[in-house]
Amino acid sequence: MARAVTEKAVVGIDLGGTKILAGIVSPSNKILGRAKVATPAQEGGPAILKAMLACVDEALAHAKLSHADLLAAGVGSPGPLDVETGTILFSANLNVRNFALGPELTHVLGCPVLVQNDVRVGGYGEFHLGAGAGFREIIAVFVGTGIGGCVIQGGQIVAGATGNAGELGHMIIKAGGPRCGCGAKGCLEALSSRTAITRRVNKAIQAGLPTILQDRIARKAGRLKSGDLADAVAAGDHVAVKEVRRAAKYLGLALGSLINVLGPELVIIGGGVAGALGGPWVDQVRDAARTQALVDPVGKIRIEPAALGDDAGILGAALWARHQFVSAD
Numbered sequence: 001m002a003r004a005v006t007e008k009a010v011v012g013i014d015l016g017g018t019k020i021l022a023g024i025v026s027p028s029n030k031i032l033g034r035a036k037v038a039t040p041a042q043e044g045g046p047a048i049l050k051a052m053l054a055c056v057d058e059a060l061a062h063a064k065l066s067h068a069d070l071l072a073a074g075v076g077s078p079g080p081l082d083v084e085t086g087t088i089l090f091s092a093n094l095n096v097r098n099f100a101l102g103p104e105l106t107h108v109l110g111c112p113v114l115v116q117n118d119v120r121v122g123g124y125g126e127f128h129l130g131a132g133a134g135f136r137e138i139i140a141v142f143v144g145t146g147i148g149g150c151v152i153q154g155g156q157i158v159a160g161a162t163g164n165a166g167e168l169g170h171m172i173i174k175a176g177g178p179r180c181g182c183g184a185k186g187c188l189e190a191l192s193s194r195t196a197i198t199r200r201v202n203k204a205i206q207a208g209l210p211t212i213l214q215d216r217i218a219r220k221a222g223r224l225k226s227g228d229l230a231d232a233v234a235a236g237d238h239v240a241v242k243e244v245r246r247a248a249k250y251l252g253l254a255l256g257s258l259i260n261v262l263g264p265e266l267v268i269i270g271g272g273v274a275g276a277l278g279g280p281w282v283d284q285v286r287d288a289a290r291t292q293a294l295v296d297p298v299g300k301i302r303i304e305p306a307a308l309g310d311d312a313g314i315l316g317a318a319l320w321a322r323h324q325f326v327s328a329d
């Protein structure tokens with residue numbers, strides 16, 4: 001017997017520069033099956049599409065379902081995107097240009113496909129199913145390799161006149177500060193992302209300061225994972241403690257300014273760095289933000305860690321697609 005449309009599952013896909021995550025999500029937002037594959041980021045659109053399909057098929061197998069059981073698919077993708085046509089225009093992390101991901105996936109999966117900005121998809125997940133459930137005025141910020149975010153007002157993601165609003169990572173927080181990947185100087189992303197913290201740790205090593213991160217950073221060609229930073233902070237490493245605190249201070253300055261402009265009910269802090277460093281780091285960010293927040297003298301605004309971790313992208317993409325393609329709720 002065919003299932004009613006609204007009872008069907010939706011696949012949520014988180015397309016990242018290093019890995020693809022897929023989750024088969026039930027109408028009650030339970031993940032029925034999941035899979036993870038490496039992203040062939042430099043091999044172009046067809047290879048990325050093939051890897052995504054393999055990931056979806058593996059997740060479907062875990063859920064004991066097939067393509068015919070899918071109502072829709074939602075993809076959180078790096079951009080910039082043309083959301084209307086489901087096209088990735090280009091990407092800093094994927095070797096694609098004008099790649100019609102949505103139509104290609106629709107063709108193979110046989111269901112409608114929503115392609116949305118990866119950070120907004122994560123924000124949508126946290127808003128509906130995570131730390132933001134029950135709130136309508138939210139700022140969400142995700143700190144990882146870079147810094148992304150989204151603003152939700154009146155229960156809607158603010159897209160702005162351009163469709164691209166919410167680039168919290170590229171607010172300039174320190175005039176004449178370090179160069180950002182976007183070309184500007186002193187962006188939040190250039191001060192508080194994992195990339196920024198790692199650059200500072202490398203500088204400290206070059207200056208001869210002792211740190212337990214020296215061996216790891218040498219083994220990884222100058223790179224660090226969020227977990228490496230967390231380990232060093234837990235061990236009381238002076239360089240790590242200092243640089244992580246500095247990143248928290250600048251993130252707090254940015255969020256305090258945003259709080260003064262927008263007056264949200266809740267600020268959600270997520271992403272790999274926040275996830276690995278945990279509550280004590282969010283406390284540092286909150287303290288720095290509070291010193292700025294003129295509009296909140298009694299501390300009414302909540303500043304909380306994200307709740308969904310890596311699942312925010314999968315759940316947000318699936319739920320957004322379900323909302324988009326099922327008109328009768």
Ligand SMILES: [Zn+2]
Binds near residue numbers: 169170180181183184
């Ligand atoms: Zn920037």
